[in-house]
Amino acid sequence: MKEVVRKGCTVFSDHGPAFGWDGGLLRKGGRVIKETQLTGEYGAVLEKEQRSFMTGNEVVAWAALAAEADFMYGYPITPQNEIMHYWSRLAPHFGRGFLQTEDEMAAGFAMLGGALVGKKTFCATAGPGNILMQEPIAMAEMMQIPGVWIIQQRGGPSTATVIYSQQELRLTTAGGNGEGLRIVYSTASHQELFEYTIKAFNRAWQYRFPTFVLGDGYQAKLREAVTLFRPAAKGWTLIPAEPLVRGPGIPALDREPVHLRNTFNIEEELYARLEEQLAAYERLTPEVVEWEVEVGPETEVLLVAHGIVARAAKQAQKMLNQQGQKVGYFRPITVRPFPGTALRQAVGANPNLRLLVVESAYGQLLSMVKAELYGLTNPIDTLLKPGVGVTAEEIVATVTKRAPKEVCHGG
Amino acid sequence: MADGKALKIIIAGEGGQGVQSIGELLAEAAFQAGKQALYIPNFGVEQRGGVSVAYVQISDEEIGAPKFLKADLLTVLSKRSAERTKGYLKPGTIYLYEQSALEAPVIDDRAVGIQGYETVAPEAFAKMVGDKAGKPATPPAAPALRPIGIRAAQTAKAELTPRVFNIIVLGAITKLIKVLPPAGVKEAIAKKFRAKFRENPELEELNFQAFAKGLTMIEAEGMQ
Numbered sequence: 001m002k003e004v005v006r007k008g009c010t011v012f013s014d015h016g017p018a019f020g021w022d023g024g025l026l027r028k029g030g031r032v033i034k035e036t037q038l039t040g041e042y043g044a045v046l047e048k049e050q051r052s053f054m055t056g057n058e059v060v061a062w063a064a065l066a067a068e069a070d071f072m073y074g075y076p077i078t079p080q081n082e083i084m085h086y087w088s089r090l091a092p093h094f095g096r097g098f099l100q101t102e103d104e105m106a107a108g109f110a111m112l113g114g115a116l117v118g119k120k121t122f123c124a125t126a127g128p129g130n131i132l133m134q135e136p137i138a139m140a141e142m143m144q145i146p147g148v149w150i151i152q153q154r155g156g157p158s159t160a161t162v163i164y165s166q167q168e169l170r171l172t173t174a175g176g177n178g179e180g181l182r183i184v185y186s187t188a189s190h191q192e193l194f195e196y197t198i199k200a201f202n203r204a205w206q207y208r209f210p211t212f213v214l215g216d217g218y219q220a221k222l223r224e225a226v227t228l229f230r231p232a233a234k235g236w237t238l239i240p241a242e243p244l245v246r247g248p249g250i251p252a253l254d255r256e257p258v259h260l261r262n263t264f265n266i267e268e269e270l271y272a273r274l275e276e277q278l279a280a281y282e283r284l285t286p287e288v289v290e291w292e293v294e295v296g297p298e299t300e301v302l303l304v305a306h307g308i309v310a311r312a313a314k315q316a317q318k319m320l321n322q323q324g325q326k327v328g329y330f331r332p333i334t335v336r337p338f339p340g341t342a343l344r345q346a347v348g349a350n351p352n353l354r355l356l357v358v359e360s361a362y363g364q365l366l367s368m369v370k371a372e373l374y375g376l377t378n379p380i381d382t383l384l385k386p387g388v389g390v391t392a393e394e395i396v397a398t399v400t401k402r403a404p405k406e407v408c409h410g411g
Numbered sequence: 412m413a414d415g416k417a418l419k420i421i422i423a424g425e426g427g428q429g430v431q432s433i434g435e436l437l438a439e440a441a442f443q444a445g446k447q448a449l450y451i452p453n454f455g456v457e458q459r460g461g462v463s464v465a466y467v468q469i470s471d472e473e474i475g476a477p478k479f480l481k482a483d484l485l486t487v488l489s490k491r492s493a494e495r496t497k498g499y500l501k502p503g504t505i506y507l508y509e510q511s512a513l514e515a516p517v518i519d520d521r522a523v524g525i526q527g528y529e530t531v532a533p534e535a536f537a538k539m540v541g542d543k544a545g546k547p548a549t550p551p552a553a554p555a556l557r558p559i560g561i562r563a564a565q566t567a568k569a570e571l572t573p574r575v576f577n578i579i580v581l582g583a584i585t586k587l588i589k590v591l592p593p594a595g596v597k598e599a600i601a602k603k604f605r606a607k608f609r610e611n612p613e614l615e616e617l618n619f620q621a622f623a624k625g626l627t628m629i630e631a632e633g634m635q
Contacts, residue, residue: 053442163453218477222451223438308477315475389478 002294005342006333007287009199009236042093049229056219059190060124060150061086062228063197068238069148070119071097073107075129078162079217080152083124104129108136111147115140116260118243120201124150126217128158130168130175137210138176142262144277145244146204149212150197152220155387164217165387166307166360170367172214173336179274181281183288184212184336186307190226193219196333198231198238205239207284214335216360218308218389281337291339295328295346295353301399302328302347304369305358306335309390313358316395327399328353335365340372347378354402355380358395362386417447417470418588419479422580423496424488426463429577432603433486434465436581440591440599441469451477462492469590486584490548502555505587507580510547510560559587561628567621575621582625593626 045052046066060083064072072091074084088098101107107123114121125133130151140147153168155161174180183203185196197213204211231238244258251257264270292310294317295302301320305313310331320327330346332339347353355378359365362384370380383390383398420437424430431452438450446469453464468474481501487493488509500506550558563579571579578600585596600618601608608615 053439053448218451222449222477223435224449224474225442225447311474312476389476391476391478391480393480 001296001346004292005339006290009195009202009231009234042090046228046230049227049233051225051227053223053225054190055082055221055223056190056193056215057082057124057152057221058086059193059226059228060197060213060215061090063194064122064148064201065090065094065096066194066228066231067198067201068120068240069096069122069201070241071099071111071114071121073099073101073110073114073121073123075101075104075107075125077104077126077129077154079154079164079220080124080126080129080150082220083150083152104132105135108133108147109139112136112140112143112145115145115147115241116244117246118241120148120205120241122148122150122201124152126152127154127156127160127168130171134171134175137182138178139262140210141176141178141181143260144208145260146208146241147210148197148200148204149210151212151214153214153216155217161387162217164360164389166216166309167362167364167386169214169306169335169359169361169364172212173368179278179281180336181277182210182212182336183207183284183334184214185290185333186214186310186335187219188306188308188310188331190219190224194226194228198236202236202239203288205241207280207288209281209284214307216308285337288334289337289339289342290333291342292331292333293329293342293346295330296326297350298326299328299350299353300326301402302330302353302355303358303395303399304330304343304355304365305390306332306365309358309360312390312392312395315392316399319392319396320399325399332368335368338368338372343369343372344376347373348376351377353378356383356395356399356402357381358383358390358398360385360388360390417468417472417474417479418484418590419482420467420469420484420486420584420588421482421496421499422465422467422486422488422584423492424463424486425492426461428463428488429580430463430488431465433577433581433584434467436596436599436603437467437469437584437591439603440585440596441467443599444591444595446470446590447472447474449474449477462489462495464492464496469588484584484588486580487548488580493548493551497551497553500551500553500556502553504553504556506550506553506556506558507583507587508548508550508558508560509563509580510549511562511565559583559629561625563625563628566624566628570624571617571621575617578618578621579625579628582622583628584625585622586626586629593622597622 064087072087091098101110104125111121111123151168151172153165155163155165156167173184185200187193187196193215200211200213249255303313303317314329317327317329330343357366357369357380366382381402383395422430422433434450438448441448449468451466466478482499482504484505485496485499486507487496550556561583563576567573567576567579585591585593
């Protein structure tokens with residue numbers, strides 16, 4: 001089995017937001033957002049679908065522009081700073097805005113304010129900034145206010161390094177004081193950074209759960225090729241942002257009043273609300289979940305990795321298969337919701353299959369994998385390098401070391 | 412690269428020597444030549460000075476991880492950076508090193524910590540490349556290493572201007588790796604420094620001369 005399961009940029013389903021003002025928009029099959037004239041020197045870059053060579057941070061700024069984002073709120077932290085720099089350079093040409101706030105919490109709450117009045121807002125942060133951001137994100141979760149967060153993971157804990165890690169997987173997928181009702185895409189290339197940032201805006205404004213692009217310092221800073229484009233040119237429909245409050249008509253007479261709450265008086269009230277939200281999240285999971293898998297009945301070792309490490313894993317898989325080893329590959333693209341069914345399917349049919357979980361963290365992906373494979377007895381090997389990059393050569397060496405010794409046939 | 416594997420290049424030196432520009436220009440030229448290219452700088456918390464390392468991969472196929480364990484070409488431009496990157500050597504690595512009897516200006520990491528933002532910017536140090544006399548560097552004793560020494564600092568100082576030191580090195584690398592057309596690398600230089608060249612056309616000429624010197628330096632040394 002070799003498949004890449006990606007979902008379209010726009011999914012029109014009945015599983016829109018559980019509550020709040022949505023004008024019946026999504027249920028009517030969506031509407032193309034009014035396109036801004038992307039003219040001039042900058043507009044031409046998107047228009048011509050030029051293949052460009054740039055850093056990941058630059059790519060994100062372009063993607064936000066292409067996704068019709070209105071406003072970025074932010075506070076500087078390496079390695080995401082250039083997203084702010086590029087955005088604040090691009091934004092004025094297209095009537096978009098940028099505000100540097102006094103810290104990450106303020107940036108997060110300002111985003112929510114922007115979203116309430118119908119603006120597509122986003123933010124980029126990393127490391128300790130991601131921690132501070134959890135409070136507004138939890139509020140967004142509770143009140144189902146949409147927003148897009150770009151996380152360029154750096155080394156942790158605390159200030160640690162400004163360079164790189166995958167140590168913010170747990171924080172980004174399950175941070176806050178709730179159930180982690182979020183959508184998190186873990187990208188592995190500049191092309192994905194561009195496309196998933198655009199997609200993240202659509203998902204956020206469709207489902208109204210906080211939506212993340214989980215990158216890292218490597219992706220932020222490295223330069224590689226990317227093709228930028230206008231979503232419309234690919235037939236991608238952008239979901240417009242509309243005011244969440246103060247919609248047309250008189251509340252209680254013409255329509256249900258909008259009451260976005262993050263405070264509840266009694267346990268049962270909260271429980272009822274969470275049940276609704278959890279059900280909504282369960283429903284969106286099959287629509288949103290994405291993964292990449294390559295596995296067959298002969299596969300002996302299944303490499304499991306996400307984000308940029310998945311690139312090293314894919315490269316290692318190729319090298320090992322060229323050596324005659326039978327190595328497969330599984331990569332969750334959405335790390336929340338996690339493609340658990342797909343992983344179980346890839347593993348479950350073959351009790352002799354060994355897994356090798358590889359990540360630049362100490363078992364954050366591993367614990368997700370284990371939870372999904374509960375009850376199966378396949379052995380799991382690990383290559384865990386918290387805060388450090390993983391090369392294909394290291395993965396090859398780990399698999400080779402593990403490989404069973406040659407069997408002597410009746411000599 | 413003939414076997415489809417990526418060509419792995421490291422350029423290491425002191426902050427201010429123009430190491431990252433070399434990496435960026437190589438990758439840009441490779442991209443323009445229709446190859447797969449990936450460039451990633453290393454960067455620390457310090458905003459000034461320190462050892463600077465650039466990682467470049469050029470390939471005909473998709474490139475995997477941005478970093479790697481062993482380099483096909485390791486360029487070292489200072490003593491400290493040689494020490495820092497010796498783990499990337501493997502049998503057959505081309506070891507391009509600066510052997511002018513001129514010391515690279517080293518920014519004291521400890522002093523950087525003390526002085527904070529008042530430390531001199533690396534750009535200012537660039538003008539001082541090769542001002543101080545020192546002992547010429549020697550290649551490390553590694554098995555099957557292919558050492559190639561150049562005198563880029565001396566050439567830059569005596570014949571051009573110390574500021575184009577890194578472009579001489581870029582020329583030498585271009586010649587050694589053989590996968591990029593020199594004209595394409597020249598175009599990348601022109602593109603990157605367009606604004607500076609417009610301001611100061613003399614600088615453009617100096618850079619192109621430096622690049623040409625770097626290219627011929629490898630032939631002149633007869634070590635290819």
